Amino acid sequence: MEKELVLVTGGSGYIASNIILQLLEQGYEVRTTIRSLAKVDRVKKIMKAGNAKNLADLTFIETDLTSEKNWDKAMEGVTYVIHPASSTPKLDFKDEKEMIHPAVNGVLHVMRTARDAKVKRVVITSAYGAVFAGHENRTTPYTEEDWSNLDAENIFPYQKAKTLSERAAWKFIEEEGHGLELATVNPVGVMGPILTSDYSHSNVQIQQLLDGEVKAVPNIDSGYVDVRDVASLHLLAMTSSKAAGERFLATTGETLSMLEVANILREAFPAYAAKLPTKKIPNAVLKAAAIADPKLRMLASLVGKYAGTSNQKANSLLGWNPRPAREAILATAQSMIDLGIVKK
Structure with a gap:
């Protein structure tokens, strides 16, 4: 029987590489896009570190x-x-459109070419950023029914780009999809094992905590999910008949403060206890610092905000059961120690 071919965009990415590993393990043929063929060796190195099955099926x-x-x-x-790739964000942008336009145009380009090639279904990696932003006085967990409110103040370009690009994909399906199916996966903070020393920005927090670079943490809550579970949710969203036309929050449903993350690390890795923070930065101090330093503004906007999420839909519709957030966080830390990313 001929193997089904799956295109995964941006194969060198953290989520993308874990999706490829699981697709190969499940017997799919995989083609992945990379910006330069110079990255082929990098992707193969990640695959070998992840004990890839059937590497001959990857092109x-x-x-x-x-x-x-x-x-x-x-x-x-x-x-x-499966479309986890996103345009590289500009950190030194002068206008937010420099981040928003490439994100929207990139998604629409994938959608158009997939439709024209008679692809059955596209699964887009969206983000929690397309769900939670701009909601004040929230007290109940965010679900897939929620969309970031782009009319609110302090909506950052990243959150706008993720929201507008996902909305553009759904609008495309509605107006010109011609039978193409769509599902989206919206992960919270992605943790889990790192396979090579070239790691994702989502894991920087753990490296900075273990290396003693953080003396006190901001009062920010977040959800966390393991990259292996994010990958498995993409595969379920790809194949399940129930997933067509649906969004799925990739979350354990737990909410942890940054201090709780530090405490999880302290308990599991006592050798690093002295480096880990025990105090919070007062909200007013962080907000004042953000006025002078634009890099802190997105962080400051999250201070004290409710961050509860529900994974009930992915669980009940697709039978998805992620491992606990603690396990995902410790897997990141252990792999960073093993790879020498974190100083011993």
């Missing part, structure tokens, strides 16, 4: 979300598309 194609090049070729013979 590469050079293309970019900002380019027309090779996309038609990338879609040839593809049954499913």
Whole structure:
């Protein structure tokens, strides 16, 4: 029997590489896009570190979300598309449109070429940022029914870009999808094992805590989820008949403060206890600092905000059961110690 071919965008990414590992393990043929063929060795190194099965079933194609090049070729013979790739955000942008336009245009480009190639379903990696932003005085867990309120103050370009690009994908399906199916996965903070020393920005928090770079933590709550469970949710969203036309929050449903994260690390890794913070930064201090330092503004906007989430939909509809947040956090930390990313 011929293997179904899945296109995964941005194969060198943290979530994408874990999706590829699980697809290969489940017997799919995988084609992945990379911005440059110079990254092939990097992806293969990640695959080998993850004990990849059937590496002969993985092929590469050079293309970019900002380019027309090779996309038609990338879609040839593809049954499913999983789209975790996103345009590289500019940290020094002068106008938020520099982040928003590439995100929206990139998603629409994938949707159009998938539709034209008669792909069955696209699964887009959206974000919790498209769900929670701009809601004041929240007291009940966020669900897939929620969308970030872009009319609110202090909506940051990243959250806008994720919200507008996901909305653009749903609008495309409604108006010009012509039978193409769509599902989206919206992860909270992604943790879990790192396979090589080239790690994701979502894991920087753990490295900074263990290396003693954080003397006190902001009063910020967050959900956390293991990258292996985020990957498995993408595969369920890809194949389940119940997933077509649905969004899924990838969350354990737990909410942890940054101090609780530090305490989890302290208990599990006593050798690092002296480096880990025990105090919180007063809210007013962080907000005052953010006035002078634009890099702190997004952080300051999250201070004291409710961050509860529910995974009831993914659990009841798809039977998805993620491992606890503590396990995901400790897996990140252990792999960072093992790889020498964190100083011993």
